[in-house]
Structures are given as C-alpha cells and as structure tokens.
Amino acid sequence: MSAQVLTLEGQRQTLSDETVEEIRAIFRGQVLTSDDVGYDDVRVIQNAMLDRRPGLIIRCTGAADVVDAVRLAATRNLLVAVRGGGHSIAGTSTADDSLMIDLSAMRGVWVDPEQRRVRVAGGATWGDVDRETQLHGLAVPGGVVSTTGVAGLTLGGGIGWLHRKYGLACDALRAAEVVTASGDVVRCSASEREDLFWALRGGGGNFGVVVSFEFEAYPLGPVVWNGMVVYPIDAAAEVLPRWGDWTSTVPDEVTSRAMMWSLPASPALPPAVYNRDVFITAALYAGDPDEGQRACRALAEFGAPLADMSQALSYRTAQSSLDPFFPKGGLQSYWKSVYLDRLDEDATAFVVRVGQDRPHPTTLVHVPLLGGAMSRVGAAETAFGDRSARHMLSLDGNWLDPADDDANIRWVRGAYDEAVTLRAASGTYLNFGGDADLDDAARARAWGRNVERLRQVKRSYDPENRFRLNPNIPPAES
Ligand SMILES: Cc1cc2nc3c(=O)[nH]c(=O)nc-3n(C[C@H](O)[C@H](O)[C@H](O)COP(=O)(O)OP(=O)(O)OC[C@H]3O[C@@H](n4cnc5c(N)ncnc54)[C@H](O)[C@@H]3O)c2cc1C
Incomplete structure (x- = not known):
C-alpha cells in the first residue's frame, strides 16, 4: 500500500x-x-x-x-x-x-432562483448544473455533452448551445473560490482579486484549484427547439456554403453547428441515417420553441435531407443527446481546432474535403457558429482573448483501436497544419486541443496579447508552477 x-x-x-x-x-x-x-x-x-x-x-x-x-x-x-x-x-x-x-466527488449545485445565481462545486458536470437549474427554469451556458466537467470547460472558455445568446461559460462566471498554490482559500470576483478573476476566465487551471464557481443563470426552457437535419455526406459541398450564408442572418437566439460524422444504428435515430457518413446541420434556439421552429426551418432547406429530426425537446434532453456518442473511456481521442474568421470559398472547400476524408467513423469534423453575445466581450476583458471569429473548425479525431493511434493523430495533425494556412484561419481554442505541452507560439495562438498578463498573474499565485499539468503558462518565458 x-x-x-x-x-x-x-x-x-x-x-x-x-x-x-x-x-x-x-x-x-x-x-x-x-x-x-x-x-x-x-x-x-x-x-x-x-x-x-x-x-x-x-x-x-x-x-x-x-x-x-x-x-x-x-x-x-x-x-x-x-x-x-x-x-x-x-x-x-x-x-x-x-x-x-x-474533485469528481464534489458535485454539489446550489441555485438561488431569486438572484439567478448558481454555486457549483469544483467537480460537478454540466448535467449536474442543468438538472438543478432547470428546476427553476434557468440555465448556465455550458457545453454540449452533459458529462463534461464544469471546471475545465469554464476555465478554458466554454462554448456550447447558448454562447451566442448568453456568452461563454466563463462570461457567466461571477465569482470563484480558489485554493492557491500556497494552500490559501481565496475568493475572486469583479471586485475582489480582479487579476485572478480575469485569469480564471479562459486561462485554464494555472492559478489554483477552483473549489466552487458562482455563475449567473438565465431564463431558459424547460422546452427548447432543437434543430437536427441529416444530409448525405456527398451533399456537403452544396449544403455547407448555404448553411454558412444562413448563419450570417440568424439572431443571437440561434446557436448552430455543421457536423461531418457517422451515426450508428440506434433506436433513437431514423434507419435512413444508420451507419453512414453524414453532414448534419444542428441548432438550438434559446427562446420560445415555436419561434425556434420558424427560425431554424432553413436547416432542412439547404438540399435534400435524409432525415429531419428537429423537434421541441426538454433542454436537459437536448443537453444530453450527444452523450451516448462519447462513452467515458470508450474512445481514443486527439483533437485540434482553429478559428475561422469567415467561411470563404477556400475554407468551405477545405472543411468539405477533410470531412469526407475522416479516417474513422467516430471522428467528428465540426464547425460551430460563434459570434453573438460571446463576441461582444473585448479581447482584453477576460483571459480568453480574441472573440472576433465567426466560426471554428474542430477536428475531433476519435477511433477505437490503440493500434491506430499514430495514423489518426497524424491525420488530425496533417489536417490542422493545412487548416492554419487558410486565409480565414486565426487562433486556436485549447479546450478542443489534444496537446499537453504548449510552446510560446501555441500560447500566443490561444491567448494572443493576454499571455504576458497571464504570466504576471501566474507569478502572483503560483510562482513555482505547482499547477503545471494544464495548458500551461509558465511564470517566466521559456
Ligand atoms: C466529449 C467531450 C465534449 C466536449 N464538449 C465541449 C463543449 O461543448 N464545449 C467546450 O467548450 N468544450 C468541450 N469539451 C472540451 C472540454 O471543455 C475540456 O476538455 C475541459 O478541459 C473539460 O473539463 P473537465 O473538468 O471535464 O476536465 P479535466 O480533464 O478534469 O480538467 C481539464 C483541465 O482543467 C483542470 N481542472 C479541472 N478541474 C479543476 C478545478 N476544479 N480547478 C482548477 N483546475 C481544474 C485540470 O487540471 C485540467 O488541466 C468537450 C470535451 C469532451 C471530451
């Protein structure tokens, strides 16, 4: 022992x-x-x-x-x-x-419905948060898979289905209780230890262990409109540019993503989509479901769909509908992402090509629409950095056999290396990143001009770099 x-x-x-x-x-x-x-x-x-x-x-x-x-x-x-x-x-x-x-045993969530405030213990998942907040018709912007941790997702930014209406998860953060490297328990907010509060909103787990998060929650649900339309993958070249044009017309209530993926045979899905590569246009409408149905009708009008699974759903069901595709410990994974300032011709052609070239059915190539509320926060206001990109391209390499690790990692890296040469490419989102060791160039791509300020905060709270297993910001330049 x-x-x-x-x-x-x-x-x-x-x-x-x-x-x-x-x-x-x-x-x-x-x-x-x-x-x-x-x-x-x-x-x-x-x-x-x-x-x-x-x-x-x-x-x-x-x-x-x-x-x-x-x-x-x-x-x-x-x-x-x-x-x-x-x-x-x-x-x-x-x-x-x-x-x-x-912290995975620390999953308490406490909601103050009057103040629309939610306190969340440092090991809770988004499913824990949705379960408690939806009792009161409230939601905190989180991720799209309910088993993902609140801590890592929020500290890295946090995009999901509500970032256009209510901002990133880190934008909803109002305070945090943190155990620093010296073992002190400190609270930070917009008026206490502002430097630490700034750094936690996008700077990852560099500054201490967050034992509780305090979020603002927003009215939502219990029922929302969930758009989900499946096209054959061969239609990608036709559908993606139309979807891209449509995304520049939608209100903030609509958060949408295009996905190139393969769906398994499952009772939850129509047989027309079983075991084939597909192009999916999806959206969640953060508002009245009937308005959502109207606002998302176009998702099915970009070509000839195989299936339209759009429906009014409970927000909690929508939030966990992707869970079965990501079983804990069930996939070998390596992901990388780039922001795309626009979906121009080159970027569109590239996304279609890599989406059709995925090396394994479980590999997901997806393009979330950004903008809206998240983009109205300035690059220096939180550690997260620049938010001006309209879209992101995430190359989520997933596969099953460890013998295929090298080939799949090589594929993701190759696609990423090409993606960063696109004219529309800008930074990178580290929450969708598979590399543990960052160099200064990678830090600059993630945090831009905020890197130096992040280093200063790191020097104040963790001068020895005790918390180094994260997208690390060493106290001194390497
Ligand atoms: C299936 C899946 C779906 C995802 N979906 C989304 C999505 O929709 N949107 C999105 O933005 N991202 C998403 N992600 C990425 C996700 O945000 C990051 O992987 C995030 O780091 C996960 O946080 P975690 O707490 O679960 O992870 P962990 O692996 O536990 O932690 C991640 C990092 O945070 C640090 N950390 C964890 N807890 C604390 C704490 N309490 N205090 C300080 N540091 C801490 C860890 O040391 C580590 O460096 C997804 C990932 C997966 C695998």
Missing part, C-alpha cells in the same frame, strides 16, 4: 505504508494507492488513449481536503494533477506517478 510519487523535478519519492496511513488520517475523502479497491475505476478519464496511473489519488470531499492536498504537495514537493470532469482531451488532469487531486 506504499506509493510512488514524482517530485516537481521528476524524481521518484516513495511514500511508505506508514506515511500513506498518516496521509489517510488527514482527509475526509478517500486516499487511493494503486493497491486499493476502486483505484482503477477512479483513475479512468474520458480519453481512452491516456491510460495513466497516478501514484496517489485524493478524492476530495470539500475545500478543506483540497487545501490539505495542496499543502501535502507543497511540503513534499510533489507533481500535482487536478481533476474535475476528466474530459481534457490532452489528459492534463492525470499523469503517471502524480498526486491526483480529484
């Missing part, structure tokens, strides 16, 4: 049986070594490709456990991984022989 854990400098430290027992006595949550029952269940993250074995996992139950875990890491100089929902495609919430500070 002893444990091997790495120091920050990469040296192996053995924690003896007695030491592990002493550590256990400190915490209210479980402390797991690789010998313990449950260790293998707990260490699994979303991306099956990253099958890692932390040296010690502390399953925190509250802020006090997190403080003690951070202090333990500081006292023993240990490498720390912080896990929320475990959806990082780059796998930055786990590492071999690390001390994993696991």
